[in-house]
Amino acid sequence: MGADARQYDLVVWGATGFAGRLTAAYLTEQYRPETLSLALGGRDPNRLASVAADLTDESEAWEAIPTVVGDATEPESLQEIARSTRVVCTTVGPYTRYGTPLVAACVEAGTDYCDLTGEVNWIREMIDRYHEAAVDAGTRIVHSCGFDSVPADIGTLLAQSYALEAFDAPCETVRISVDDASGGVSGGTLASMAAVFEAASNDPLARETLRNPYSLAPAGERDGVDTGGDRLPRHDSTRSVWTAPSPMAQVNERVVRRSNALLGYPWGREFRCTEVVATGSGLRGAAGATLLAGGLGLFTAAMSVGPARRAVRRFLFPAPGEGPSTEQIENGHFTVSVHGRGTARDGSFSVVAEFGTDLDPGYGAAARMLGESAVCLVRGHVDSPLDGGVLTPASGIGAPLVDRLRDAGFTATARTVEAPSTAAGADAK
Ligand SMILES: NC(=O)c1ccc[n+]([C@@H]2O[C@H](COP(=O)([O-])OP(=O)(O)OC[C@H]3O[C@@H](n4cnc5c(N)ncnc54)[C@H](OP(=O)(O)O)[C@@H]3O)[C@@H](O)[C@H]2O)c1
Incomplete structure (x- = not known):
């Protein structure tokens, strides 16, 4: 499927968690449904529906926010999410425990990806397992888009x-x-x-x-x-x-x-x-x-x-x-x-x-850093000689992230x- 035919621009997976909800709230405050096709992802449909309802109540622009269900213990559910969207940003952690199936699904589906991980052991594992495949697929897997790093x-x-x-x-x-x-x-x-x-x-x-x-x-x-x-x-x-x-x-x-x-x-x-x-x-x-x-x-x-x-x-x-x-x-x-x-x-x-x-660095600021990293990937606002791989914010997105974050205060x-x-x-x- 061509990237443009996908149902969503961006799925925030982990939207029922602390950092995920803040990221989703930031994105719905900052962007409108006409310019960003957003869905909230998580493992529990009832809790997801309740987060979506709270965010639409808080927003004038968003009358409804779609939800997608995926559990780290059910890789097929994550493959389905990865195929439905151009970009996934995830706050489902610890990443060492829950993160790998989504990276695998994104590399397989050619879906760009960003996260908040600071788990250096897991980043190394993702490099060893998926860097070459992500290079071949032209897929950006960008780790550590929060206060780390x-x-x-x-x-x-x-x-x-x-x-x-x-x-x-x-x-x-x-x-x-x-x-x-x-x-x-x-x-x-x-x-x-x-x-x-x-x-x-x-x-x-x-x-x-x-x-x-x-x-x-x-x-x-x-x-x-x-x-x-x-x-x-x-x-x-x-x-x-x-x-x-x-x-x-x-x-x-x-x-x-x-x-x-x-x-x-x-x-x-x-x-x-x-x-x-x-x-x-x-x-x-x-x-x-x-x-x-x-x-x-x-x-x-x-x-x-x-x-x-x-x-x-x-x-x-x-x-x-x-x-x-x-x-x-x-x-x-x-x-x-x-x-x-x-x-x-x-x-x-x-x-x-x-x-x-x-x-505060780890939550208010991290939600903006992750949200804007994801929007850079959605819009193709990247300044990087690399088309894909397991990347860092500077090598995978670069200067456009600085510009967007300045605009975000x-x-x-x-x-x-x-x-x-x-x-x-x-x-x-
Ligand atoms: N670098 C930074 O600046 C920064 C800042 C903040 C957070 N973080 C990192 O972000 C991650 C999340 O932090 P947090 O405070 O938001 O944690 P949290 O509140 O515990 O949220 C974790 C999320 O993971 C979901 N989850 C757990 N098991 C799952 C499974 N099997 N399948 C699908 N989803 C599952 C939870 O869903 P339920 O709601 O259904 O339980 C929840 O949405 C952590 O790794 C943290 O270190 C990094």
Whole structure:
């Protein structure tokens, strides 16, 4: 069937869950049925009908929203969904547990796909199993279109594109810094985090994926000079701030390295990236970095041991389906800055890209990042040399996602911090 003959432009699979409902609500607020043929997907027809009814009640434009039923345990139901639409975006997680049959169905049906996964072990599995088939089918499977890893990956693309344009040279290093973030966390996200730890304790490939900084690079290219993230608190003297290791570094850094590799190494084979959390200056910054690094170490240690992991999940994690309040989402915000350094003909330079918005990162902002990634795929608004494969936001969609997110209220800027003596870098939007 030709893509144009399909019944829907986009199915949001997982619309009854916390992140899926927010994504569906964003899309019905932002788009009209005449311009986006949308359907909601899930496993329970009654709950789906109730979400569709709530969204139509909240909307003036949408009088009805179609629903499609598909269960991860019934692959044929997902094949049917994949054949009915041009694009699927999915929030059904943990992806390690539920995600594979939909990727398989999309590759088979030639249906573009995007998700919110931060489960690095599962991304590696999808690369190994489906990248070649997705290349052959010309199908874009774009993982990590939420807070993991759009700010890091698209922020790096922004900094690198700016450096290449202003100085005719890429940044050899980028330091991705979560400068400011306020929001909440859902039961589904914590269950997905637990799924990564569980995979690491049972599956040697998952352990290798977490150990090797290049584990998401294409086969045959899984080594290089970059040793990966900071493990300890550190004083960043160029910015006069303290930094701690970032809990998202294990996925975001690997996604950024995969982008560089898939794009054909425009940032060089010796490109290095690190992601950290900035905790401020002076004694408070130092204390914050020490506390954050210690807390992350303790959490990792507890989650790595089966009985402790089960106890943490049982007593500390909210149930799947639960998440931050509307107030927390609307009062949240985040800024991620990407600090790049490179060498041009006339000397060294540094640039910074900033990416953020006034919504909580994991839900209000993630719903927009995923929704706009999906709309880029529906409209063919992509700037990428690749027609298909298991891709990243920067390599699979690229600059058009920045433009759409700016229109959706995000800040996305890049500028020169230090220019070589004869180069003139101007501020860029
Ligand atoms: N990267 C980011 O920025 C970001 C942000 C938010 C979330 N996430 C990720 O997104 C995922 C969802 O998070 P969430 O908080 O929305 O979780 P959630 O509320 O638990 O939602 C999970 C969804 O999966 C559905 N589901 C479960 N088992 C299924 C099956 N067998 N077949 C079909 N559907 C099934 C659930 O359906 P029912 O409603 O019928 O139970 C629900 O719709 C997680 O992996 C999380 O880590 C990532």
